[in-house]
Amino acid sequence: MASALNPFKRIPTIMTADEIIEFAHSKSKKLSMKSSKEIKKVPRAKIREYARLAEFGKQIKSKLKESVEGFPTIDRLHPFYLELTEILVGTDKLKKSLGAVYSCLPPIEQILRDHLEALKLTEDAKQMKKTRSAAKGRIASIIRATSKNIDFLIEAKKKLASLPGILVDSPTIVCAGFPNVGKSTLVREVSTAEPEIAYYPFTTKNVIIGHLKIRDYRVQIVDTPGILDRPMSKRNEIERQAITALKYLAHVIVFIIDPSEACGWSIDDQMNLLREVQRMFPIIPILIAFNKIDITFPEKLEEARKLVPNAYEITATDGTGVPELLQDAVDEVDLDSLQDSIAEHVASLKKRKPDTSD
Numbered sequence: 001m002a003s004a005l006n007p008f009k010r011i012p013t014i015m016t017a018d019e020i021i022e023f024a025h026s027k028s029k030k031l032s033m034k035s036s037k038e039i040k041k042v043p044r045a046k047i048r049e050y051a052r053l054a055e056f057g058k059q060i061k062s063k064l065k066e067s068v069e070g071f072p073t074i075d076r077l078h079p080f081y082l083e084l085t086e087i088l089v090g091t092d093k094l095k096k097s098l099g100a101v102y103s104c105l106p107p108i109e110q111i112l113r114d115h116l117e118a119l120k121l122t123e124d125a126k127q128m129k130k131t132r133s134a135a136k137g138r139i140a141s142i143i144r145a146t147s148k149n150i151d152f153l154i155e156a157k158k159k160l161a162s163l164p165g166i167l168v169d170s171p172t173i174v175c176a177g178f179p180n181v182g183k184s185t186l187v188r189e190v191s192t193a194e195p196e197i198a199y200y201p202f203t204t205k206n207v208i209i210g211h212l213k214i215r216d217y218r219v220q221i222v223d224t225p226g227i228l229d230r231p232m233s234k235r236n237e238i239e240r241q242a243i244t245a246l247k248y249l250a251h252v253i254v255f256i257i258d259p260s261e262a263c264g265w266s267i268d269d270q271m272n273l274l275r276e277v278q279r280m281f282p283i284i285p286i287l288i289a290f291n292k293i294d295i296t297f298p299e300k301l302e303e304a305r306k307l308v309p310n311a312y313e314i315t316a317t318d319g320t321g322v323p324e325l326l327q328d329a330v331d332e333v334d335l336d337s338l339q340d341s342i343a344e345h346v347a348s349l350k351k352r353k354p355d356t357s358d
């Protein structure tokens with residue numbers, strides 16, 4: 001099944017207003033060199049001016065269209081991306097800017113039609129030049145007038161294209177737990193392919209997404225450094241929202257506790273974070289795993305077992321206990337409702353068209 005990775009990745013490079021004008025201008029200048037010397041002066045000028053203006057208009061329109069149509073339809077985004085779009089750039093502002101840039105097209109069309117028509121009607125070479133440059137000037141000012149919107153799209157693309165790419169149709173396990181408990185080690189240990197390194201703009205660390213196959217499912221496992229690894233009270237509102245966006249991504253959370261305390265956090269601290277994560281994601285199943293069993297003193301393990309009687313016990317470094325944990329994690333995913341939501345998502349993709357509404 002086709003997977004939707006980051007839908008903002010395929011947006012082409014967007015030029016600034018000045019770059020678009022410059023680009024179209026240089027394309028149109030190059031074209032004029034080609035007009036044949038065999039033809040008489042006035043008709044040649046007419047052909048040249050007409051071709052130059054038409055080319056200028058064509059390039060401008062295609063650059064503007066590309067910039068807008070490269071964006072996915074905002075209202076049809078997967079909720080994970082929709083929520084992050086809201087936090088990072090604002091969906092309303094994004095829609096407005098897309099609409100504003102797109103709505104430059106009809107007036108540009110009109111100017112082109114009028115001036116190309118005028119070019120056809122005149123026999124005066126000087127007048128032709130004037131007409132052509134007047135049209136270019138008017139088109140350029142339409143674009144300059146919307147340069148703030150174009151700049152906004154450039155900025156939005158930059159921010160959104162760097163979000164992690166997720167397979168919306170795959171069961172997704174999100175790892176949580178304090179730093180150094182072994183999240184990355186687990187993701188690396190279970191990944192069959194090279195894990196993807198992605199950037200999540202709310203942390204300085206890279207998010208790692210591993211892929212594995214369990215029975216017939218392509219499962220992804222997401223390491224969340226700097227995200228689900230410290231108390232919420234230390235965070236601002238935007239970070240908190242960015243964290244809760246994970247609820248759209250995680251089908252199941254594996255919360256890792258290091259009962260050896262080699263990670264530098266006490267079992268109590270880790271239990272507190274666990275309770276916080278449980279509060280934050282009340283409807284997502286959370287499996288608890290004690291990691292580093294190989295180096296955990298028996299009395300520490302007993303202490304942890306009393307707090308969480310049925311936790312999984314694993315050693316991520318050598319894979320002990322890991323297959324059982326993963327099997328059960330995937331079993332926790334409600335695969336029927338996942339299939340439904342995939343079907344819904346695919347149906348919405350079929351209906352999609354460029355977002356030009358504002």
Ligand SMILES: Nc1nc2c(ncn2[C@@H]2O[C@H](COP(=O)(O)OP(=O)(O)OP(=O)(O)O)[C@@H](O)[C@H]2O)c(=O)[nH]1
Pocket residue numbers: 177178179180181182183184185186225226229291292293294295314315316317318
């Ligand atoms: N002995 C032992 N060491 C482990 C085990 N799992 C992880 N470690 C070690 O613990 C340290 C931290 O592991 P990481 O996987 O980097 O921990 P993390 O949770 O990803 O840490 P952050 O990325 O900082 O959030 C590393 O030195 C690992 O080698 C284990 O099962 N046994």
Ligand SMILES: [Mg+2]
Pocket residue numbers: 183184185223225
């Ligand atoms: Mg890590």
